[in-house]
Amino acid sequence: MSAGGGTKAIVAALLANVGIAVTKFIAFLLTGSSSMLAESIHSVADSGNQGLLLLGGRRAKRQATPQHPFGYGRERYVYAFIVSIVLFSVGGLFALYEAYHKWHDPHPIDSWHWVPVTVLVAAIIMETFSFRTAIVESNHVRGKATWVQFVRRAKAPELPVVLLEDLGALVGLVLALIGVSMTLITGNGLWDAAGTAAIGVLLVAIAVILAIETKSLLLGEGAEADDVARIEQAIADGPEVERIIHMKTLYLGPEELLVAAKIGVPAYESADRLAEGINAVEARIRAALPVARVIYLEPDIYSVAKAQAAAARTAGTAAAGTDDGQPGH
Known part of the structure; x- marks a missing residue:
């Protein structure tokens, strides 16, 4: 993976997630939707993760020292592993906690009914552009490998991380849209809780996959x-x-x-x-x-x-x- 390609995908994802997080938070404050809160935290976590990837790439460029004679290239693996932990804890576990809380205290969306749907549709559009950038940059380096093979075999962690994050974000947005829409249609807040729980499960699953793959890189992988x-x-x-x-x-x-x-x-x-x-x-x-x-x-x-x-x-x-x-x- 070229460093430039990875950086371009990370920056695109960072800009998209910052904008999406702000709009989601505003929608949550107006509607009280737990799905919107879970998605807001998810976008904040993703924004932080992209910042960590950029920091890891920067620190990995340091020159070798007598204490680290082979350089700092593996710092990119370390920060990618931290990303999986952040996604698991801040994104996944928080969404599951919020779903549990909403399930025991369901309430409909009483005001600003059009806001969450509008915000989620706009977020899906922005996230799609970010995901498209990651796909284009990945296609430059993945060759004939399938997407699963690319994620599992890539030695540069940035593009697989951004790909999985963007994919999770898109699926999460669709789940949130379903949960919010059904809550608006039925007036039953349990749909909102169910959408939040599905988002939490999705984020935990993606975080586990990232942790497994980056752990293997941290332990040390040989050439294909x-x-x-x-x-x-x-x-x-x-x-x-x-x-x-x-x-x-x-x-x-x-x-x-x-x-x-x-x-x-x-x-x-x-x-x-x-x-x-x-x-x-x-x-x-x-x-x-x-x-x-x-x-x-x-x-x-x-x-x-x-x-x-x-x-x-x-x-x-x-x-x-x-x-x-x-x-x-």
């Missing part, structure tokens, strides 16, 4: 299988490497991949020639996958006999640890 294959192909494409003994990858941030590999090399006549060979391999890796910015290659002399002996030792150790299927003592 296609990218691993490109790296392996780049390593094997020249005469400098006989084989890859083992390799690991790790995203240090959305746009910085660590590649560490132990490679079998032929017997070089000098250390200078070995260094030149390793530099050539690193250049091919970066050309194949520009996001691979930190590369550590450990050269070794690969021996089939030594590899077979190591495998035999591993198998012997495993066999010694069991006796008829029971743990060894």
Whole structure:
């Protein structure tokens, strides 16, 4: 994901949510609708979340330090995780609490009947433009992945977060519109409470999804299988490497991949020639996958006999640890 694309989607969502939050609060003050209050808090939470994403992107650009030698790229994951917590607590749980309160004390909308419907329709229009911006920016980077795959596999958290927030906001607005409309038609405030509860459940579900996905990024994810294959192909494409003994990858941030590999090399006549060979391999890796910015290659002399002996030792150790299927003592 380009940083510019993510920032554009975040700013569009922030502007939309600030405007929507103000109009929703005014509608709540005029009508006393719990659905409008829940949606107001939802928009405030979303506005704060977009601010957190912008702050995370800014802090992630700091230069590496001796204490943080790999930089601060993962701060974007940290702030995305905080967003899920805010959405869960401020948005979802508050809506469920308000629904519980309204269910036990239902009351119809007695005045300004046209205000909540007008506000919700206007909010749906504004939110649709924000959602469209997020979709357009996401399409620039998601390639052939489905939307579910994009949300689950994206290493840059901003666009998936904004997409899910905007989707949740649109569905929440529709639920609020249904609850308010049915309250106006029937005069029964329980419809308003039901709409508020549905909004709360929706926000909690989205927050849980975001938390799960960002937790995985915080723990550290490696490159996708296609990218691993490109790296392996780049390593094997020249005469400098006989084989890859083992390799690991790790995203240090959305746009910085660590590649560490132990490679079998032929017997070089000098250390200078070995260094030149390793530099050539690193250049091919970066050309194949520009996001691979930190590369550590450990050269070794690969021996089939030594590899077979190591495998035999591993198998012997495993066999010694069991006796008829029971743990060894």
